[in-house]
Amino acid sequence: MALPSRLQKSLTASEINFIAENEPIKILPRYTMEGFQLIGTRLPPLKAMKREEIPLWLALILKSQDRCNIITPDWLTVKNLHKAYEEEVEFPTKFSNLPWHWIEISKMLLDKASDDLVDPPHQLRSLIQDLLEVRLTKTRQGIKELNVSYIQLDNLSMTEISTLKPFCIQVMDQLVALHEAGTDGDEGQAQV
Structure with missing residues (x-):
């Protein structure tokens, strides 16, 4: 579906949310996990109860799996x-x-x-x-x-x-x- 011309000059709400999910946020991991390379970034090794900064999208995934708390x-x-x-x-x-x-x-x-x-x-x-x-x-x-x-x-x-x-x-x-x-x-x- 094509957007009206007045909306084609700006980003949609879902596009803005997608961009915002890359913002870094601090977490407190509940478990120790090895770091790994992603396409756009490297996830550092996570140690239980040691604050770390990761992209928001990943923090939300880990949070949904009860693997971290978001600070x-x-x-x-x-x-x-x-x-x-x-x-x-x-x-x-x-x-x-x-x-x-x-x-x-x-x-x-x-x-x-x-x-x-x-x-x-x-x-x-x-x-x-x-x-x-x-x-x-x-x-x-x-x-x-x-x-x-x-x-x-x-x-x-x-x-x-x-x-x-x-x-x-x-x-x-x-x-x-x-x-x-x-x-x-x-x-x-x-x-x-």
């Missing part, structure tokens, strides 16, 4: 998410600094490793939803202030940018057309 990322705590939320509210023109794939990672960990998280999952889900809503509101406000020369999207996640990208491209194209029409009109007046 909660520092940013995925009630305290740090609440701090990020407060920054979002306090600074209306700035986005808090969260990981590039914070949305996907938090969803995967809440869905597949919630028992390893430091804080209660329902509190984390609530804060994540609050963060998503306030950031969406801020991006909508920011789009109203677009100009012809650039758009600044510091600290937005890949999902947020991918969602905005088709709309921003369309708006920027229209702004450029208006700008060019304005400069053509100025040249016409100068020749008279």
Whole structure:
């Protein structure tokens, strides 16, 4: 099935999830396992109860087999998410600094490793939803202030940018057309 043309300019949610699964995450293995070579990376030898960093996709597989516990990322705590939320509210023109794939990672960990998280999952889900809503509101406000020369999207996640990208491209194209029409009109007046 072909995607609508407006969605062909950005990644789909499943493509973004696939990319996010390659993010490194720390685990605490329950067993000792030999390392091995994968196509894109080398899995280090894992020693029981010794922290190691591996790709998220592999951590989730090992977790599903009860071979490891996933160590909660520092940013995925009630305290740090609440701090990020407060920054979002306090600074209306700035986005808090969260990981590039914070949305996907938090969803995967809440869905597949919630028992390893430091804080209660329902509190984390609530804060994540609050963060998503306030950031969406801020991006909508920011789009109203677009100009012809650039758009600044510091600290937005890949999902947020991918969602905005088709709309921003369309708006920027229209702004450029208006700008060019304005400069053509100025040249016409100068020749008279």
